[in-house]
Amino acid sequence: MVRFGVVGTSRIVDDFIRCARLHSEFSLDAVYSRTEEQGRLFAERHGVKNQFTNLQEMAQSNQIDAVYIASPNSLHAKQAVLFMSHGKHVLCEKPIASNRKELSVMVESSRQHQVLLMEAMKSTFLPNFQAVRQNLHKIGAVRKFFSNFCQYSSRYDVYKTGEVSNAFNPVLSNGSIMDIGVYCIYPAIYLFGKPEKVIANGIMLDSGVDGAGSIVLHYNDKEAIISHSKITNSQVSNEIQGEEGIIVIDKISTPKVVKIFYNNGSSEDIGQEQCNDFMYYEVEEFIHLINNHKIESNINSLQLSLDVMEVIDDCRKQIGLIFPADV
Numbered sequence: 001m002v003r004f005g006v007v008g009t010s011r012i013v014d015d016f017i018r019c020a021r022l023h024s025e026f027s028l029d030a031v032y033s034r035t036e037e038q039g040r041l042f043a044e045r046h047g048v049k050n051q052f053t054n055l056q057e058m059a060q061s062n063q064i065d066a067v068y069i070a071s072p073n074s075l076h077a078k079q080a081v082l083f084m085s086h087g088k089h090v091l092c093e094k095p096i097a098s099n100r101k102e103l104s105v106m107v108e109s110s111r112q113h114q115v116l117l118m119e120a121m122k123s124t125f126l127p128n129f130q131a132v133r134q135n136l137h138k139i140g141a142v143r144k145f146f147s148n149f150c151q152y153s154s155r156y157d158v159y160k161t162g163e164v165s166n167a168f169n170p171v172l173s174n175g176s177i178m179d180i181g182v183y184c185i186y187p188a189i190y191l192f193g194k195p196e197k198v199i200a201n202g203i204m205l206d207s208g209v210d211g212a213g214s215i216v217l218h219y220n221d222k223e224a225i226i227s228h229s230k231i232t233n234s235q236v237s238n239e240i241q242g243e244e245g246i247i248v249i250d251k252i253s254t255p256k257v258v259k260i261f262y263n264n265g266s267s268e269d270i271g272q273e274q275c276n277d278f279m280y281y282e283v284e285e286f287i288h289l290i291n292n293h294k295i296e297s298n299i300n301s302l303q304l305s306l307d308v309m310e311v312i313d314d315c316r317k318q319i320g321l322i323f324p325a326d327v
Contacts, residue, residue, distance in 0.1 A: 002287050005030035005050075005058055005088075008070035009042040012093065016068055016120075017046055019279035025287050029066050040191035055079060059086040060088060066290065068120070069093060072166060073173035074325050077102035080117065082108045086121035089116040091286050095182050096120075098173035099327035100309040107302050116295045118286055119305045121186050125281035128255040132240070132247055133191060135270045138260055139242025145192070145224040147243070147252050148211070150234035164207045167230065173323045175209030177315055178204070181228035183253040186308050188217055188224040190299075191240075194307040195219050202319030203231070210321055217311070253276050 002025055008011050009031065020026045028051035033039030043051045052058035057065075059082050062258040066089035069079050077097045080090045084106075096119040097103040110117035123129055136142065155165040166172050167179065177200075187193075195217035202213035212229030227234070238249040245262035247270075249255045275281070285297055296302050316322070 001025055001027040002007060002273070002290055003027045003029040003063065003065045005032065005052075005061075005064040005067045006070065007032045007055070007058075007067060008036055009033045009169055010070060013042075013070050014046075016279050016283075019277040020068075020283040022275070022277055022280050023283050023287060025264075025291075026283060028059060030061065030256070032058050052203045055082060059088060060085045060207050064088060066091065066116070066286070071186055073178055074098055074171065074323065077106055077325075080106050081109045084113050084115050084117065087113060087115060089286075089290055091118050091120050091282070093188070094119055094121045095173075095178050095309070095312065096305050097309060098323050099313050100180065100306060102325060103306055103309050107306065110295055114295055116286070116289050117302065118282075118289070118292060118297050119277075119300050120282055121182075121256070121300055122278050122282045123183060123187060123253050124190055124277060124299050125285055126255060127274045127281075128249075129187065131270045131272050132249060132255070132258055135247070135260065135268075136191065136242075138245065138268075139219070139240065139247055139262075140244030142242045143190070143222050144239075144241040145188055145222070146239045147188060147224060148227045148234055148236045148238055149180050149183050149252050150229035150232050150236075151180060152233045153189070153230040156211070156231050159205070159207070168209050168211075170208040170321070173325050175321060176212050176228050176230045177210055177215075177312060177321070181213065181215065181226060181315075182312065184226040184228060184309065185215070185217075186304075187252060187310055188226070189307050189311065190304060192217075192219060192222065192224065195224070195311070198311055198314045198318075200315035200318040202315075202321065203229075204319065204321070207232075208321075210319060212314075213319060215315055266295060
């Protein structure tokens with residue numbers, strides 16, 4: 001069994017635990033919360049025996065082997081380095097850091113202490129996304145990737161009343177590109193590598209973060225066009241356009257339907273059987289790596305995370321999105 005601790009008590013942590021418990025070698029043994037009351041309620045709900053309000057004590061504890069970090073983005077780097085310095089493996093929620101500078105420190109800590117560090121970007125592990133990768137050659141030379149993720153945030157209603165929630169707070173390294181756009185950038189770089197040029201536009205909110213935006217990743221022989229938003233919805237699918245056909249992906253963050261439409265009029269369903277508890281697959285990879293004494297995933301590699309953060313840094317610079325973590 002791999003004994004996990006979780007940092008945070010938000011809804012995404014509930015989702016993580018539900019999915020992770022499908023794995024026979026997952027054990028939830030500790031939770032961290034800033035407040036004892038919230039931590040106690042969370043621990044009771046999930047049957048967790050060890051509760052912490054002090055991160056240092058949790059990192060030093062011999063009760064856990066690994067930690068899932070789902071705190072605000074601005075805290076990821078400091079918390080991950082703390083746990084890794086005490087020999088704990090770290091699965092860190094996306095985006096893995098505020099910027100590439102922070103991530104570089106995290107990567108160095110992973111290598112120094114020989115512990116696993118992996119970004120919890122679930123989409124790349126899903127069977128349907130891997131089916132896209134495996135069938136990409138069928139559409140010939142790829143010329144364009146259109147990736148769209150626009151999801152109206154319920155917290156935007158609160159924001160419009162004058163209250164700045166975490167989702168729209170630059171102090172916490174948040175905004176549309178960090179929360180939503182990363183889902184589009186990550187698979188683009190996974191499939192096609194780091195682009196030669198990046199062009200970004202953003203719709204900035206009064207709080208100082210972006211509410212929506214668009215990005216063009218330019219390659220010598222293709223381009224990826226990205227649309228992201230936390231202040232509007234969209235039903236538009238994603239496409240990878242090749243010279244011999246297109247791959248249509250229903251939702252880039254959690255693809256359920258993936259089909260190829262060939263130029264000759266025929267089509268092919270390349271979808272795979274896939275569990276709807278999507279975070280299970282990242283847990284499966286993480287535990288497999290620990291059991292095989294690996295400190296890096298070949299899928300969600302540290303270099304991939306570094307390249308993604310570099311592109312996000314470039315985009316933020318272009319639209320004037322600055323975090324306190326950048327200073």
